[in-house]
Amino acid sequence: xxxxxxxxxxxxxxxxxxxxxxxxxxxxxxxxxxxxxxxxxxxxxxxxxxxxxxxxxxxxxxxxxxxxxxxxxxxxxxxxxxxxxxxxxxxxxxxxxxxxxxxxxxxxxxxxxxxxxxxxxxxxxxxxxxxxxxxxxxxxxxxxxxxxxxxxxxxxxxxxxxxxxxxxxxxxxxxxxxxxxxxxxxxxxxxxxxxxxxxxxxxxxxxxxxxxxxxxxxxxxxxxxxxxxxxxxxxxxxxxxxxxxxxxxxxxxxxxxxxxxxxxxxxxxxxxxxxxxxxxxxxxxxxxxxxxxxxxxxxxxxxxxxxxxxxxxxxxx
Numbered sequence: 001x002x003x004x005x006x007x008x009x010x011x012x013x014x015x016x017x018x019x020x021x022x023x024x025x026x027x028x029x030x031x032x033x034x035x036x037x038x039x040x041x042x043x044x045x046x047x048x049x050x051x052x053x054x055x056x057x058x059x060x061x062x063x064x065x066x067x068x069x070x071x072x073x074x075x076x077x078x079x080x081x082x083x084x085x086x087x088x089x090x091x092x093x094x095x096x097x098x099x100x101x102x103x104x105x106x107x108x109x110x111x112x113x114x115x116x117x118x119x120x121x122x123x124x125x126x127x128x129x130x131x132x133x134x135x136x137x138x139x140x141x142x143x144x145x146x147x148x149x150x151x152x153x154x155x156x157x158x159x160x161x162x163x164x165x166x167x168x169x170x171x172x173x174x175x176x177x178x179x180x181x182x183x184x185x186x187x188x189x190x191x192x193x194x195x196x197x198x199x200x201x202x203x204x205x206x207x208x209x210x211x212x213x214x215x216x217x218x219x220x221x222x223x224x225x226x227x228x229x230x231x232x233x234x235x236x237x238x239x240x241x242x243x244x245x246x247x248x249x250x251x252x253x254x255x256x257x258x259x260x261x262x263x264x265x266x267x268x269x270x271x272x273x274x275x276x277x278x279x280x281x282x283x284x285x286x287x288x289x290x291x292x293x294x295x296x297x298x299x300x301x302x303x304x305x306x307x308x309x310x311x312x313x314x315x316x317x
Contacts, residue, residue, distance in 0.1 A: 004271045008264060017218030018268040022276075024206045029283060049180070050088060053106035056171040056179030057082055059142060063169060064108050064183065066137045071120040073112070083107040103148070103168050104182040111188040115242050118153070121165065121185050132170070141172045145180065153187075153238075154248050159204045160230030162238070162247065163194045189241045193233055199283075199290035200230045203269070225265040228252065229294035236297040239304075254302040262298055266291040 064080040073079045086105045112118055127135040132143035145168035156162035164186035171179040186194065207215065207223035215223075235251045238244030254262075270291040273284050 004275070005267050008267050008271065011264070013216065013218035014221065014265060014268060017216060017222045018265065018272050020219065021203050021206055021222055022269060022272045025203055025287075026276075028202065028206065029281070046088070050085070050105050052173060052177055052179035053181060054085055054179075055173055056106055056181050057085075059171050060106060060108050060169065060179075060181040060183075063137065063139055063142045063171075064110055066139060067124060067134070068110050070124050070136050071110075071112075071117065073110075073117065073120075079112075080108060080110045083109070103145075103180050106179065106181040107184070108181060109164075109184040109186055111186060111191075113188055115245060118185075118187075118243065118246060142169045144168070145170050151246075153243060154246050156231070156234065156247070156249065158227070159201055159208070160227045160232075160234065161197055161201060162231075162234035163190050163197060187241060187243055190237065190243075193237045195286075196290045196293050197230055197233055199287045200226050200233075200294060202287075204230065221261065222265050225262040228254065228258065228262050229266060229298055232297040232301045233294055236300050251301060251305075253305055254298060256302070259298055259302045263295050266295050266298075 061080070061082050064082070065076055068076040068079040083106075086107070110121075112121065124134065124136050128144055129135060132146060133140055134144065148166075148168040150166045152162050152164060152166065164184045166182065166184055169181050169183055171181060173179050204223060204226045207219060207226075210219070231251055232254065235244065235247075238247060270288050273288050276284070
């Protein structure tokens, strides 16, 4: 049965591009068992990194606890968590697909609640030495990995993601072994929007990693619409939570024509997922909900820009 939304205007090129990205999304969700397909050298590298990251969990937790306390967070013990280890098959996919890094086998997060907490993070961060030791924490066994720091809240990714501060720590495990652990500093109010954004990024990544020569005009329009929607999600949420003041780049102007095209593409993705036959997975309904929420953000930012409202970008901590 055709589940197309009645207000979607016919556009064969966009329909075909939308179906291609949805098919690729479905394929990416399949369990490819790529762990067993890794060359022995890469498998050994992954196993060693996994073991070291796993043994880094306890000292990483102490690092996060000390950081939260030094920031003056009201509840240091409740402000951080150590996530489960990354699935090995997913890590194998990262190694084989586009050769992405595997520094996030072990991951932890500190939650902040206000712009004041964001500034408190930088107060502690500025005590970091050239060697990567955060002096105020008094923990010499954990050092910040050189070149790993990114403040996406200040300078978003190309994909539009602007959800946290990110860096890696290297943990001395003794006997010449080092564990690498990913640390995120995220507003607690961003946790849900981060999950919404991830649904968009699943498709953005597919299109960004495809050889440019293979992309049709429709593919590029789908990619650009998803990126614009991702940008709008974080700008709207930043305004609502007052973290927008730390953002340094500008939100692209969402004209009426850009709004119409982007929302049309999000509706096409929603409709394609709705029309799929067979087993229904939770990620499908979550992705459909993300399309709807992203449409709302696009409209809200468009209306704010249209009315000339200042979005208060550009404060530097």
